[in-house]
Amino acid sequence: MIKVDFKMELGSHLMIGFQGLTAGEQLVHLIREFAIGGIVLFRRNIEGPEQLRDLLEEAQAASRENLRRPLWVAIDQEGGTVQRLVPPFTQLPAAQELASQGPEALADWTRTGARELRDLGVHINFAPVLDVVPEGEPHFLGSRSLGSDPEEVARLGRIWIRTLQENGVAATAKHFPGLGQARLDPHHHAPVVHWADDASRERDLIPFRAAIDEGVHCVMTSHALYPDLDPKWPATFSPIINQQWLRERLGFQGVLCSDDLDMAAVRNRYTLEDSVRQGLQATIDLFLLCQEPGHLEPFARALSDGVRSHYSLAEAHQKSLRRLENFAQKHYH
Numbered sequence: 111m112i113k114v115d116f117k118m119e120l121g122s123h124l125m126i127g128f129q130g131l132t133a134g135e136q137l138v139h140l141i142r143e144f145a146i147g148g149i150v151l152f153r154r155n156i157e158g159p160e161q162l163r164d165l166l167e168e169a170q171a172a173s174r175e176n177l178r179r180p181l182w183v184a185i186d187q188e189g190g191t192v193q194r195l196v197p198p199f200t201q202l203p204a205a206q207e208l209a210s211q212g213p214e215a216l217a218d219w220t221r222t223g224a225r226e227l228r229d230l231g232v233h234i235n236f237a238p239v240l241d242v243v244p245e246g247e248p249h250f251l252g253s254r255s256l257g258s259d260p261e262e263v264a265r266l267g268r269i270w271i272r273t274l275q276e277n278g279v280a281a282t283a284k285h286f287p288g289l290g291q292a293r294l295d296p297h298h299h300a301p302v303v304h305w306a307d308d309a310s311r312e313r314d315l316i317p318f319r320a321a322i323d324e325g326v327h328c329v330m331t332s333h334a335l336y337p338d339l340d341p342k343w344p345a346t347f348s349p350i351i352n353q354q355w356l357r358e359r360l361g362f363q364g365v366l367c368s369d370d371l372d373m374a375a376v377r378n379r380y381t382l383e384d385s386v387r388q389g390l391q392a393t394i395d396l397f398l399l400c401q402e403p404g405h406l407e408p409f410a411r412a413l414s415d416g417v418r419s420h421y422s423l424a425e426a427h428q429k430s431l432r433r434l435e436n437f438a439q440k441h442y443h
Contacts, residue, residue, distance in 0.1 A: 118177055119427070120413050121145030122434055125184060125367065127400030131157050133168035136403070141172050141181070144410050147434070148182025150400050151232070153194050159230075166231050182396070184234035184367075187223055190253050199226055204253035205239055209266055216266055217273045224277035233441050234280045234328060236367070238270040240317035242290040250295035260313045264320035271326045280441065283321035284330035285369060286356055287345060288314030296333040296375035300344070303334045311338065315360070322362045327437065329356065330367045331394070333375035346376060347388035357393055365395045365437045371409070372401035382412035390416070390426040395433055 124146045128137045140146055149169065156162050166183060173181045187193050190204020202208075202223050208216040227235060238256065243249040245258035256263040271281040291314065292301035305311040318329070331346040339355065340348040346368050356362050368389060371377065376385070386409070389397060397413075399405050416423045 117414075118145045118179075119431060120410065120417060121177070122147040122431060123395065123397050123413065123427075124148075124406070124410065125150055125182065125396040125398045126406060127152055127370075127398075129154065129403065131155060131161055131165065133165050133172060137165075137169055138172045140403075140406065141169070142176050144406060145177055146181070147396065148184060148233075150236075150398060151183065151185045151194055152400070153196065156194060156196055158196070159198065162230060170231070182234060183230075183232045184236060185227065185232050186236045187227060187232075188237040188239060188254060189219070189223070192254055195226065205256045206253040209256045209262070213266065213269050217269050220270050220273040221277055224274045224279045228278040232279060234282060234367075235274055236282045236284060236328075236330060237274070238267050238281065238283070239285070240264075240267050240283050240321060241285060241288050242314055242317065244290065249290070250292075251289065255290070256317075260316035264317040267317050268320050268324045271321055271324045275325070275327060278441075280327035280365075280437075281321075282328040282330050282367060283318055283326045285332035285334075285345075286318055286329050287311075287332065287336065287339075287351060288318070289332050289334060290314060292332075292334050296369065296373050298374050300375045300379065301334040303332075303336050305336075305338050318356075319360055322360050326362075326364065327440070328365045328367055329362055331369055331392075333369050333373055343388055343392075344376060346371075346394070347380065347385065347392055349388070349391045349393070352392040352394070363433070365433055366393055367396045368394050368398050370398045370400045372399060372405060377402075377405075382408055383416065385409070386412045386416040387420070387423060390423050390430070393426065393430065395430045 125148045127150045130136050189202030239254045242260045243255040256266045274281040291303045294301040333344050335344045340350040345351045417427045
């Protein structure tokens with residue numbers, strides 16, 4: 111039997127998707143059973159403003175009653191094809207369109223979107239995409255990217271991040287260390303990124319360096335494999351990429367989110383034990399499990415077993431809790 115406090119500590123790492131338009135359909139059970147740290151909203155959870163506010167109020171009430179803490183609430187509200195809020199919420203242009211409209215328009219749109227999210231009680235927006243795509247070539251990211259010029263992506267990304275965070279919503283720089291050179295979509299495949307040389311790698315890192323300099327609160331990992339940095343583990347599970355590069359070389363001290371662990375790039379390719387061990391050692395703070403409810407129970411069990419059994423994982427867990435506590439001080443007043 112897991113002690114309640116230990117269960118709550120471990121649950122802080124779990125950021126989950128769920129089914130239903132009300133918290134009572136599934137979510138309250140997941141809060142009680144797994145002491146989850148937060149939720150990710152999808153279109154399947156959203157019918158309109160009143161319904162969504164009721165859902166979030168009910169979820170937060172259940173969390174405070176059962177866990178004595180609120181939930182993180184996150185969403186992918188990039189604009190264009192990737193935005194979860196339905197009309198009458200503002201429908202945001204895609205990143206490609208925002209880039210063409212220019213910095214002032216990008217800031218205006220982002221400010222409007224941020225205020226809607228803040229008023230709903232959303233803490234984290236999984237945006238902006240900072241992947242630099244090849245010029246003149248079709249890419250699976252398509253209109254989600256701010257462009258092919260890394261300096262321009264960095265400049266616009268800074269504005270996006272600053273505007274979100276000045277309006278009370280944490281921004282998320284994704285997908286570190288860059289998916290622009292990938293040829294396959296990690297939703298469906300396991301992409302491999304081969305940089306031609308160090309200069310090519312540095313081009314992809316320019317927007318992330320700028321985001322960290324801007325004080326971005328969150329970073330999301332890429333599920334691609336980068337054999338030039340780590341020939342064995344994809345970025346999500348790579349201490350080399352996330353601990354050595356992101357945190358030590360680039361100086362990121364904020365919250366690191368995995369991309370969705372239900373995506374084909376990693377789902378069923380690694381054991382749960384490997385996912386937990388590598389994720390914690392790679393300094394992941396929030397593990398996203400968004401699409402398959404049956405994945406949560408065995409993952410939570412593997413997380414508990416790993417932290418109980420290995421000193422290095424218990425230490426990584428405690429360091430992560432401190433990062434999450436620092437993050438909470440910015441957002442929970």
